[in-house]
Amino acid sequence: MDKLFVIKIGGNVIDNEQNLSTFLSAFAAIPHRKILIHGGGKIATKIGDQLGVASNYxxxxxxxxxxxxxxxxxxxxxxxxKKIIAQLQxxxxxxxxxxxxxxxxxxxxxxxxxxVDFGWVGDVNTANIPVDTCRLFLDNGILPVFAPLTHDSQGHILNTNADTIASSIAIALSAAYDVRLVYCFEKKGVLEDVENEDSVIRLITKDKYQQLLSENKLFAGILPKIDNAFAAIDAGVKEVLIGDAADLVQNTTAQTLGTLITN
Amino acid sequence: MDKLFVIKIGGNVIDNEQNLSTFLSAFAAIPHRKILIHGGGKIATKIGDQLGVASNYxxxxxxxxxxxxxxxxxxxxxxxxKKIIAQLQxxxxxxxxxxxxxxxxxxxxxxxxxxVDFGWVGDVNTANIPVDTCRLFLDNGILPVFAPLTHDSQGHILNTNADTIASSIAIALSAAYDVRLVYCFEKKGVLEDVENEDSVIRLITKDKYQQLLSENKLFAGILPKIDNAFAAIDAGVKEVLIGDAADLVQNTTAQTLGTLITN
Known part of the structure; x- marks a missing residue:
C-alpha cells in the first residue's frame, strides 16, 4: 500500500507566523500523500473578545x-x-x-x-468517513487541510477536537494506505526525563509501554496521548509519531527524531 | 456534452435566512452538475464595524x-x-x-x-483555471460552492468580484460542458418596464439587444449585465440567464421565467 501521513499541528505552530511558515515549507516538501489537521490557536479567543463574546466554561x-x-x-x-492554503499553494x-x-x-x-451540555460540539462518526472521496483527492495530488470542524448532517457546524479528527481520519484511511499519524507538539517527543529534551524515547511498543509504566518513568500528562496512539494502532493505523513540528521532515522518514509508537 | 449550471447569488439571498434556505433547497434539487458562487452580503460590514475596522473607499x-x-x-x-455547505449537506x-x-x-x-490601489483585490486568470480538477469534482458528484475569494500564488488571499468568478468559471468549463450561467438578482429578469415585474423580456439575442438599444427600451443599470453576458457567450458559454433566486428551479429548465440571453 502507498504511504499516507496524517499530521496534526496545534496552537504553538499556528500562533507564530515564522513557526507556521517553516512548518508549511516542511509539509510541502514531504514526497508522499499527506493530510494536515490544524487546531485553532489563540486568535479565535482574541476575536471573540473583540466581538464581546465571552468564553463559557x-x-x-x-x-x-x-x-x-x-x-x-x-x-x-x-x-x-485559508491563510494556510494560500501559503501552501x-x-x-x-x-x-x-x-x-x-x-x-x-x-x-x-x-x-x-x-454537561457542551453545545455545538461534535463526536466523529469514524465508520462513516467516505474513504473513496478522500482517495479521490489524495490519488489526484490534492492534499486536504482540515479545520477542526465537522457537521451533524442536519445543517449545523460542530466544533471538534483536532486530535480526534486526526486519529479518526488516520483510522478510516488505514484500509487504503499505510498510515503514519504524526502529532506535533511542543517537545521533541516522549521524554524519559521531562526536563531533558535529549531524553526522547525513540520507540515505544506495547511491551515497552508496560515496562515504562511499571518503572513509573513517564510524565502523567503524556499518558493519554500514548493511550490514544495505541487505540489508533489497534484500529488499523500502522504507527504514530509524537514529535516537534520543527522536526517534521525527519519524522516523516525512517530516521525519526521523535517518539515512534507501534505494535 | 453534459449540462452544467453555474449559479451566482448575491446579498439579497444571503442576508435573509428564509430566502437562503428556500434557495438552497431549490439548488439541491437541480438534477444536473452545478456550481454555486456566493457574494458576501452585509455581514462582513457588520463584523468589520464590530471589530473597529472602517471601510475605506x-x-x-x-x-x-x-x-x-x-x-x-x-x-x-x-x-x-460553511453555513451554506452544512445546509446543503x-x-x-x-x-x-x-x-x-x-x-x-x-x-x-x-x-x-x-x-487607485485597490489593495488585496484579485483579477481572475481565466485561462489558468484547472478544468481537470473541476471535472474531477463534478463528475464524481461533488458540487463546488465558491466564496468570492481567489489567491495570487504568492501566499495571499484576494477579495474578488463574485460575478466575475462566476463568468470566469463558466467560460473555463464551457470547453467540457454545455454551460448555462445563471445570475440571481432582485428582479424576475430584464424588464421592459422597470416598474412592472410582468414585463420580463424572456429572450435576448444579439439582434434583439441591438433593437432594444436602438428603441431605448432598457434601464441603463442593466446594460453592463447584458454586456457581460454576451462577453461570456462570445467566450464559449452556451447561454446566460438573469432572474430571481426564487425562480431557480424553473430557470434551470427549458421553461425559463427569467431572461435568457443567447447568440
Whole structure:
C-alpha cells in the first residue's frame, strides 16, 4: 500500500507566523500523500473578545454556544484555514482547505447532553468517513487541510477536537494506505526525563509501554496521548509519531527524531 | 456534452435566512452538475464595524486593506460558505465549500495599481483555471460552492468580484460542458418596464439587444449585465440567464421565467 501521513499541528505552530511558515515549507516538501489537521490557536479567543463574546466554561470544559460556533467557523474554517492554503499553494503544494462538512468528509453527531451540555460540539462518526472521496483527492495530488470542524448532517457546524479528527481520519484511511499519524507538539517527543529534551524515547511498543509504566518513568500528562496512539494502532493505523513540528521532515522518514509508537 | 449550471447569488439571498434556505433547497434539487458562487452580503460590514475596522473607499470604490482581507476571508470563506455547505449537506446535496486558493481552482493576480490601489483585490486568470480538477469534482458528484475569494500564488488571499468568478468559471468549463450561467438578482429578469415585474423580456439575442438599444427600451443599470453576458457567450458559454433566486428551479429548465440571453 502507498504511504499516507496524517499530521496534526496545534496552537504553538499556528500562533507564530515564522513557526507556521517553516512548518508549511516542511509539509510541502514531504514526497508522499499527506493530510494536515490544524487546531485553532489563540486568535479565535482574541476575536471573540473583540466581538464581546465571552468564553463559557463548565467544569473547566469550554461550551460552544451559538455565538461561539460562528466565531470558530469564521476563524478556524476561514481565516486560519485559508491563510494556510494560500501559503501552501505559494510553496507548490496543491492543498485544499476543508471542514468535515465539505463533501461530507467527517460526519459527526452533536455530543449528547449528559451532566454537561457542551453545545455545538461534535463526536466523529469514524465508520462513516467516505474513504473513496478522500482517495479521490489524495490519488489526484490534492492534499486536504482540515479545520477542526465537522457537521451533524442536519445543517449545523460542530466544533471538534483536532486530535480526534486526526486519529479518526488516520483510522478510516488505514484500509487504503499505510498510515503514519504524526502529532506535533511542543517537545521533541516522549521524554524519559521531562526536563531533558535529549531524553526522547525513540520507540515505544506495547511491551515497552508496560515496562515504562511499571518503572513509573513517564510524565502523567503524556499518558493519554500514548493511550490514544495505541487505540489508533489497534484500529488499523500502522504507527504514530509524537514529535516537534520543527522536526517534521525527519519524522516523516525512517530516521525519526521523535517518539515512534507501534505494535 | 453534459449540462452544467453555474449559479451566482448575491446579498439579497444571503442576508435573509428564509430566502437562503428556500434557495438552497431549490439548488439541491437541480438534477444536473452545478456550481454555486456566493457574494458576501452585509455581514462582513457588520463584523468589520464590530471589530473597529472602517471601510475605506476611493472614488466610490472599496479598498481591501490588510484588516479587511482578514475579515472577508473569515466571513465569506468561513462563516457564510460553511453555513451554506452544512445546509446543503442536510438537504442531501454533496457540496464542497471552496475559495479560489483551494486546489488552485481560481488563479488570480493582485489588481495592478494605476490611479487607485485597490489593495488585496484579485483579477481572475481565466485561462489558468484547472478544468481537470473541476471535472474531477463534478463528475464524481461533488458540487463546488465558491466564496468570492481567489489567491495570487504568492501566499495571499484576494477579495474578488463574485460575478466575475462566476463568468470566469463558466467560460473555463464551457470547453467540457454545455454551460448555462445563471445570475440571481432582485428582479424576475430584464424588464421592459422597470416598474412592472410582468414585463420580463424572456429572450435576448444579439439582434434583439441591438433593437432594444436602438428603441431605448432598457434601464441603463442593466446594460453592463447584458454586456457581460454576451462577453461570456462570445467566450464559449452556451447561454446566460438573469432572474430571481426564487425562480431557480424553473430557470434551470427549458421553461425559463427569467431572461435568457443567447447568440
Amino acid at each position: 463548565v467544569n473547566g470544559r469550554r461550551i460552544t454556544d451559538d455565538a461561539t460556533i460562528d466565531i470558530v467557523t469564521m476563524v478556524y474554517g476561514g481565516l486560519v484555514n 505559494s510553496k507548490g503544494c496543491n492543498a485544499i482547505g476543508l471542514t468535515g462538512a465539505d463533501a461530507n468528509l467527517i460526519p459527526a453527531v452533536k455530543r449528547p447532553v449528559k451532566e | 476611493v472614488n466610490g470604490r472599496r479598498i481591501t486593506d490588510d484588516a479587511t482581507i482578514d475579515i472577508v476571508t473569515m466571513v465569506y470563506g468561513g462563516l457564510v460558505n 442536510s438537504k442531501g446535496c454533496n457540496a464542497i465549500g471552496l475559495t479560489g486558493a483551494d486546489a488552485n481552482l481560481i488563479p488570480a493576480v493582485k489588481r495592478p495599481v494605476k490611479e
